Structure formats: structure tokens, C-alpha cells
Amino acid sequence: MNRFNRLTLLMLWLLFIPIVGVAQSQEANSGPSYEALAEVLENEQSRQQLINELRNMADKQTQPAAEIASSEPTEPSLPSQFAETTSDIAGGLSQQLSNLIAVTGSLFSGNLASDNEQFDSHVFLSAALNLTLVIAATGLLFWLLRRLASPIFIRFSHWSRHGEGKTPVLRLVVCVALASLVDALAVALAYVGGNLVATFLVGESGELTTQASLFLNAFVVIELLKAGLRVLFSSRYDGLRLLPIAATEAAYWNRWMALLISLMGYGILVVEPLININISPTLGQGVNTLIMIAAYLYAVTVILKNRVRLRQAIRQKAEKSTISASQFSLILLSRTWHLIALAYFTVVLVLTLLSPAEALPYVLFATLKTIGIVIVSILLSSLLAQTLGRRITLSNELRRKLPLLEARINSYVPPALHFLRILIVSIALLLVLNAWYIVDLNAWYESETGGKLLSKVIGVAIILLVAAIIWVLMASIIEHKLNPETGQGRPSARTQTLLLLFRNALAITLGTLTFMIALAEIGINIGPLIAGAGVLGLAIGFGAQKLVQDIITGIFIQVENAMNTGDVVTLGGITGTAEKLSIRSVGIRDLSGTYHIIPFSSVDTVSNYMREFGYHVGEYRVAYRENIDDAIARLQDAFDELAATEDMKHEILDALEVSGVIALADSSVIIRVRIKSTPGMQWAVGRAYNRLVKMHFEQAGIDIPFPHSTVYFGADKDGQAPAANLRVIDQAPEPRPNPVAHLGEKHTVSKQNTHLNDDAPNED
Numbered sequence: 216m217n218r219f220n221r222l223t224l225l226m227l228w229l230l231f232i233p234i235v236g237v238a239q240s241q242e243a244n245s246g247p248s249y250e251a252l253a254e255v256l257e258n259e260q261s262r263q264q265l266i267n268e269l270r271n272m273a274d275k276q277t278q279p280a281a282e283i284a285s286s287e288p289t290e291p292s293l294p295s296q297f298a299e300t301t302s303d304i305a306g307g308l309s310q311q312l313s314n315l316i317a318v319t320g321s322l323f324s325g326n327l328a329s330d331n332e333q334f335d336s337h338v339f340l341s342a343a344l345n346l347t348l349v350i351a352a353t354g355l356l357f358w359l360l361r362r363l364a365s366p367i368f369i370r371f372s373h374w375s376r377h378g379e380g381k382t383p384v385l386r387l388v389v390c391v392a393l394a395s396l397v398d399a400l401a402v403a404l405a406y407v408g409g410n411l412v413a414t415f416l417v418g419e420s421g422e423l424t425t426q427a428s429l430f431l432n433a434f435v436v437i438e439l440l441k442a443g444l445r446v447l448f449s450s451r452y453d454g455l456r457l458l459p460i461a462a463t464e465a466a467y468w469n470r471w472m473a474l475l476i477s478l479m480g481y482g483i484l485v486v487e488p489l490i491n492i493n494i495s496p497t498l499g500q501g502v503n504t505l506i507m508i509a510a511y512l513y514a515v516t517v518i519l520k521n522r523v524r525l526r527q528a529i530r531q532k533a534e535k536s537t538i539s540a541s542q543f544s545l546i547l548l549s550r551t552w553h554l555i556a557l558a559y560f561t562v563v564l565v566l567t568l569l570s571p572a573e574a575l576p577y578v579l580f581a582t583l584k585t586i587g588i589v590i591v592s593i594l595l596s597s598l599l600a601q602t603l604g605r606r607i608t609l610s611n612e613l614r615r616k617l618p619l620l621e622a623r624i625n626s627y628v629p630p631a632l633h634f635l636r637i638l639i640v641s642i643a644l645l646l647v648l649n650a651w652y653i654v655d656l657n658a659w660y661e662s663e664t665g666g667k668l669l670s671k672v673i674g675v676a677i678i679l680l681v682a683a684i685i686w687v688l689m690a691s692i693i694e695h696k697l698n699p700e701t702g703q704g705r706p707s708a709r710t711q712t713l714l715l716l717f718r719n720a721l722a723i724t725l726g727t728l729t730f731m732i733a734l735a736e737i738g739i740n741i742g743p744l745i746a747g748a749g750v751l752g753l754a755i756g757f758g759a760q761k762l763v764q765d766i767i768t769g770i771f772i773q774v775e776n777a778m779n780t781g782d783v784v785t786l787g788g789i790t791g792t793a794e795k796l797s798i799r800s801v802g803i804r805d806l807s808g809t810y811h812i813i814p815f816s817s818v819d820t821v822s823n824y825m826r827e828f829g830y831h832v833g834e835y836r837v838a839y840r841e842n843i844d845d846a847i848a849r850l851q852d853a854f855d856e857l858a859a860t861e862d863m864k865h866e867i868l869d870a871l872e873v874s875g876v877i878a879l880a881d882s883s884v885i886i887r888v889r890i891k892s893t894p895g896m897q898w899a900v901g902r903a904y905n906r907l908v909k910m911h912f913e914q915a916g917i918d919i920p921f922p923h924s925t926v927y928f929g930a931d932k933d934g935q936a937p938a939a940n941l942r943v944i945d946q947a948p949e950p951r952p953n954p955v956a957h958l959g960e961k962h963t964v965s966k967q968n969t970h971l972n973d974d975a976p977n978e979d
Contacts (some may be wrong), residue, residue: 216291225607233968263685273917296731306969308670342424342493343426345427346418346424346427346430346489348412349412349413349426349427349430350430352416353408353409353411353412353430353431353434357401357438360405361401364397364401367394368397369452371390371394371452371455372390372453372454372455374390375389375390375391375454375455376453376454384594384598385598387454390455391455394446394452395443397447398442398445399439399442400441402438403435405434409427409431410427413431429484429488430481430485433480433484433485436481437484439478440476440480441473441476441477443583443586444473444476446590447586448465448466448469450465450469451471456595458593460528464528474513475510475514478509478510479507479510482503482506483503483512486506487499487502487503487506490502503567511561511563511564514556514560518556518557518560519553522553524551525553526552526554527549529552530545530546530549533545533546533549562578563578568576572886580650581650581651584646588643588647588650589647590874596636599632599635599639607624607628608622617691617694617695620687620691623691663858667683671737671738674736676924678733680727682728683723686722686725689718689721690718693714693717693718696714705874710879711781712778713773715796716773716797717741720798730736731744731745732841734754735916761814764815764816765799765800765815765816766815768815768816769796769800769815773796777821778796778823778825779793779825780793780795781794781825782824782825783823783895784822784825785822786801786818786820787817787818789805790806790822791806792801794810799815800813800814800815801813801815801818824895825894828891828893828894829873829890829894830867830889830890830891830892831887831892831904832887833887833888833889833901834886834887835885835886835887835888836884836906836920837912837917837918837920838883838884838917838918838919838920839882839884839886841884841917841918841919843884843886845872846886846912848869849911849912849915849917850886851873852911853911854870854871854904854907857903860903863900865893866896866899866900867892868891868893869890871888871889872890872891873886873889874889882920883920914967
């Protein structure tokens with residue numbers, strides 16, 4: 216790093232420290248300034264330079280005195296350089312002012328000589344008049360060309376705002392590029408016209424004077440810079456303005472920045488050389504200093520005048536942003552933008568006063584690079600927002616085959632967009648620092664550390680991208696298999712369960728492998744991690760035997776196809792529908808809606824009611840006086856009617872199976888039948904069949920027995936029973952105890968069809 220670059224870095228550091236202090240005093244909660252300072256201190260390049268300087272100083276201290284005396288003098292420290300620089304600036308300004316006063320006095324007294332020749336005012340005035348004619352002709356020609364190109368700019372602006380077929384940002388970039396070419400062509404034609412005027416119409420014919428050449432060269436540079444400025448702040452054509460600001464704001468900033476560029480450009484590139492050639496280099500250097508100070512004061516005035524207004528505008532942009540990092544950056548910029556601008560112009564002024572020959576090209580190219588980097592970053596961010604920020608819509612056929620693919624892709628878009636924006640901002644910041652020679656990206660990349668770090672970052676990014684693609688593809692294939700409208704139709708319950716388990720296992724495995732491979736790519740040895748994971752797994756296996764038993768039992772249950780999602784099962788004494796199966800447990804919803812989680816280690820028996828077929832087993836009781844064959848016929852009639860219904864005919868798999876009389880019970884004869892149905896429909900078939908049996912038995916007059924009760928009134932030793940004290944009233948009185956004074960003989964009274972009255976004779 217040469218002396219000029221070190222001086223630039225020194226000025227930036229010394230200007231940055233008071234900026235941080237002022238920003239901290241402006242806001243009570245000034246956390247972002249500390250954050251910015253921490254980021255500067257973490258810069259690897261500046262930290263390495265400091266370490267190298269300290270090591271060089273330590274090495275020099277260990278040398279012998281004679282060797283130190285014979286060695287070359289070391290560079291002064293940063294405070295010494297700053298003190299020397301300040302002294303040079305003060306002394307230079309004082310000397311320039313003294314020389315300027317002396318030269319001005321000599322000019323008016325007529326004693327000023329240039330290049331050992333007496334100053335001729337008549338020759339100077341003639342050259343100034345010729346130059347004025349060239350300036351007027353060139354400016355008029357450029358104005359006419361801009362007026363002629365105005366319809367072209369209007370068409371470009373209209374297509375940029377209302378065109379179709381491309382992304383708005385791409386249309387804007389294309390139109391701005393075309394308009395810039397037209398603008399540059401107008402500058403070139405005006406330059407050619409100015410050359411023709413200066414060569415053939417002004418001065419001696421066929422000869423281009425030095426004054427005209429200086430102006431025309433400066434005209435090209437300055438007008439191209441102003442054309443680039445119109446790219447950012449185009450006030451007349453809204454469709455050709457890159458920055459998203461209002462037309463009035465664009466006109467204001469374009470006006471004062473164009474004036475600043477013209478003042479500095481024509482003053483340094485035209486006025487100073489002309490004074491150096493025709494009058495005195497000392498006077499030219501003094502005029503250069505006055506021009507820079509005037510431009511600096513003008514810039515400071517405009518910045519301070521618009522400090523609050525621009526701060527509010529930037530804060531409004533921050534409130535509209537949906538990214539926290541962008542909000543933080545914009546809020547920090549709103550607080551410190553004027554300090555950054557003041558620091559920039561102060562650095563430009565100081566560098567120009569110290570070393571004008573080196574400072575102007577350095578500042579110009581660094582500024583142009585910074586503006587270009589910022590513009591490209593904003594355009595890339597806007598392009599990403601307009602392309603990736605929109606919801607991705609797949610075709611109807613693809614959505615039918617892969618119903619969740621669109622939602623999954625769109626869920627990845629916001630994180631990817633945030634990551635890309637952060638990456639763009641980081642790269643832009645590094646490029647800006649490189650443009651101002653604060654860091655040297657080329658040297659860092661060519662170094663061993665930089666090359667390895669960049670390759671590792673790219674490798675990790677590729678690994679993550681490949682893992683994401685694999686997950687999306689595999690998950691989409693699983694969804695394709697699970698979708699009943701694609702693949703081979705509706706998947707079976709076992710296929711559905713196994714695919715869901717496979718998807719969970721794939722997510723865990725892919726995440727683990729991606730993490731391990733990424734660590735290995737970074738340079739971390741994953742061998743101890745794998746060994747440690749094995750030891751940890753063994754320890755967990757001993758300490759969590761129940762968990763291991765759950766997993767092993769779950770694996771065998773899935774291998775044996777004991778149950779699947781949606782099956783009605785009985786596990787651990789709980790009967791319900793299996794809603795969720797994992798490798799360790801099963802979730803069951805019972806008839807009352809209660810959800811049970813049963814670990815597989817507690818499962819001894821799995822009773823599955825959903826395998827191949829099911830049976831409705833019905834046991835029907837008839838009275839002893841009924842004909843058994845007639846009752847069986849009625850059961851068959853009920854089955855035939857059930858099998859003919861539209862709802863149940865597809866659910867019944869076989870004819871009615873009559874087991875016959877299975878028991879002669881106390882008060883009835885029990886007949887058993889069995890109906891074979893599709894799995895899971897045996898309960899619905901049974902309910903429909905019971906309804907029809909009841910109806911058919913009633914039509915045939917077959918009695919379905921119901922419980923009877925025997926009432927015993929008691930008896931005396933002679934076997935005589937008193938008369939039953941019974942009576943029937945229209946309205947039953949409130950219940951009260953019925954004492955029995957004497958116990959009589961037994962009476963059997965049916966709960967149904969019992970008729971008693973007070974006049975009934977007493978029966979023994």
C-alpha cells in the first residue's frame with residue numbers, strides 16, 4: 216500500500232470515529248452505531264495490517280543498537296502521520312493564500328510574467344473570447360440534440376412504465392440503457408460539432424487551440440457524468456429513473472448535484488489549466504484551492520439543509536420494508552446519512568489539497584465505482600423481488616399430480632429471497648470498500664486463506680442446494696404415490712403408512728447427512744463426532760431401554776403389517792381408529808373421541824378389525840312357543856332385503872350363514888346368524904340388519920321375549936295367603952310404602968296385561 220492509499224485510509228478512520236460519536240449522541244438507543252463500529256473492527260484486512268505493524272516494531276526492538284542505527288528509518292506511526300498531514304495542510308493553505316495575493320497584485324500592476332514572457336492581456340482576452348464562442352456553440356448544439364431526442368426519451372419512458380412482456384425491472388434497465396446510449400450519442404455529436412467550430416470558425420483555420428481542446432475534453436467527461444446522474448435522477452421522464460423517488464425530489468437532487476459536478480469539473484479541468492498556461496501556475500493552484508473550498512461549502516450547505524427531510528424519507532422506506540435487515544440498515548442510514556456525506560466531501564477536500572494530481576482520479580473512479588455498485592445492487596434486489604417474490608404457480612396437470620409441490624416451493628421462496636438480499640448487500644459492501652482501497656479483495660482472494668474460505672463457502676452452498684433439491688424431489692414423488700388421482704390410484708393403507716414413515720425417516724437422514732457433510736466441507740473432522748454419536752447412542756440404548764423396545768416393536772409391527780393408519784384396532788384394552796403411526800407409538804381415537812397415545816412396548820396383542828373382511832355376528836331370541844324354522848325364514852327374508860338395498864349390496868360378500876339354535880335360554884330360544892362384509896363395514900351392516908329383523912318379526916307376529924318379574928305375597932303356616940290389597944285409580948298417587956299385614960300365597964303377575972280391581976274375588 217503506497218503513501219497515498221495509507222493517507223486515505225487514515226483520513227477515513229479519523230473521520231469515522233467522530234461520526235460514531237455524533238450518531239450515538241443523536242439517539243438514546245444508538246445500538247446500530249456500536250454495531251457498525253464492531254463490523255469495522257472485525258475487518259480482517261485492517262486487523263492483519265495492525266498485527267504486521269506490531270510484529271515489525273517488535274522485531275526492530277530486538278535488533279542490536281548498531282544494526283538499528285544502520286537500518287533504514289521506519290515509517291512514522293498513524294498519529295505522527297496525522298500530525299504531519301495536518302501541518303502540511305495548514306502550511307500549504309497559508310502558502311497558497313500568500314502566493315495568490317502576491318500573484319493577484321502582480322497581475323493588476325502589470326508585472327506578472329508567464330513562462331519567462333511578459334503577460335499580454337490583449338492575447339489573453341482574445342483567447343478567452345474564442346473559448347467563449349466554442350463554449351456557446353457546443354452548448355447550443357448539445358441543447359438542440361437533446362431537444363431532438365426528447366420524443367425518443369418519451370417513448371422509452373412510456374414503454375418502461377406501461378409495456379408488456381417483461382419484468383418491470385428488466386424493462387426499466389433496458390429503457391435506461393437505451394436512453395443512456397442516446398444521451399451519450401448527443402454528447403459525442405456535440406463534441407464533434409464543438410471541434411469543428413473550434414477548428415474552422417474560431418481562431419486560425421484548421422488549428423485546434425489548447426484552450427478549446429481543454430474545454431471539449433472536459434465537456435465530454437462532465438456531460439457523461441451528468442448523463443449518468445440523469446440515470447438516477449431523471450426528472451422529466453419517470454420511466455427512465457432508476458431510483459424510486461418522486462419527480463420533484465429527483466429534479467431537486469439532479470439540479471444541485473449537476474451544479475456541483477459542473478463547478479468542480481470545469482473549474483479543475485478547464486479554468487485551472489488555462490490559468491496555469493496563460494497566467495501563472497501559482498495562481499492556478501490558488502484558484503483550484505478556492506474552487507474546492509467553494510464546492511465543499513456548497514455541498515455542506517445542501518446536506519445540512521436537507522438533513523431532516525431526507526432522514527424522514529428514508530425512515531418511511533424502512534417502515535415499508537418487510538425484511539428486518541433492510542429495516543435496520545435503512546434506519547441506520549437515516550440517522551447517519553448526512554454524517555457519511557460530510558465525511559465523503561471532507562475526505563475529497565483534504566485529499567485534493569494534499570495531492571491534487573493523485574486525488575482527483577482516485578476520488579472520481581472510486582465514486583463512480585461506488586455509485587455503479589449501489590445501482591447494480593438495487594436493481595438486482597428489485598429483480599429478485601419481482602421474480603422470486605411473486606407466488607410461483609405451477610400448471611394444472613403438475614398440481615394435480617403433485618398437489619403440495621407448489622406450496623412447498625413457495626414456502627422456500629421468502630427465506631431464499633432474504634438470503635440472496637443479504638448476500639447482495641454483503642458483496643456490495645466489500646466491493647465498495649475495495650473501490651476505496653480500504654480492503655484489497657484481489658490480494659485476499661489470491662491468498663491461501665481467502666481462496667480456501669471462498670471455496671468452502673461455495674461448497675457449503677452447493678451442498679445445501681443439492682440437499683434441498685433432493686428433498687423436494689423425493690417428497691414430491693411420495694406425494695405422487697399418495698395422491699389417488701395419480702400413480703396407481705388410491706394407495707392402500709399399508710402403502711400410505713409406509714410412505715409417510717419413509718418421508719419422516721428421509722427428512723431425518725437427509726438433514727443429518729447434510730449437516731455432517733457441511734461440517735466436513737468447512738474443515739471440521741467429523742470422525743470424533745461420529746464416534747461420539749455411537750457412544751452416545753449406546754449409552755442412550757442402555758439408559759432408555761423402554762424407548763429402544765418401543766422402536767424395535769414398532770419396526771416388527773410395520774414389517775408384519777399388523778395395522779395401518781385408518782384401521783380399527785384394539786391395543787392395550789383400547790379400541791378405536793389408528794390415526795397416527797410412528798416408529799415408537801400409535802395414536803388411537805376411541806368411540807367417544809378421546810385420543811390415546813400407546814407406546815409399542817406396552818402392546819402384547821394387536822386386534823385388527825380391518826383385514827380382508829369382517830363378520831356381523833347376530834344372536835336373536837324368540838319365545839318358546841314360536842316355530843324355529845319360521846323364525847329362521849324371517850331372518851333370511853331380512854337378509855335378502857338387506858342385500859337388495861343400494862347402500863349395502865356392495866358391502867355384503869357372501870350369503871347369510873345360519874348357525875341355528877345355539878342355546879335354550881331361561882325364557883327364549885337363541886338363534887345365531889353371521890353376515891360376511893367388507894372390512895370396516897360389519898358394524899354398519901349389523902345395524903341395518905337388526906332394523907330389518909325387528910320389522911320382519913313384527914310382521915310375522917313372532918314374539919321377541921322380554922324380561923318377566925314374579926311377585927310373592929307370602930303365606931302363613933297353613934299355606935293360606937291373604938287377599939291382595941290392590942286397586943286401580945285414574946291418577947296414580949304419590950308413591951308411598953304399601954305395608955303388608957299378612958303374607959298370603961304366591962301370585963305370579965306379569966308386567967304387561969295385568970288387570971286388577973277392588974271387586975275381584977279373592978283367589979287362593
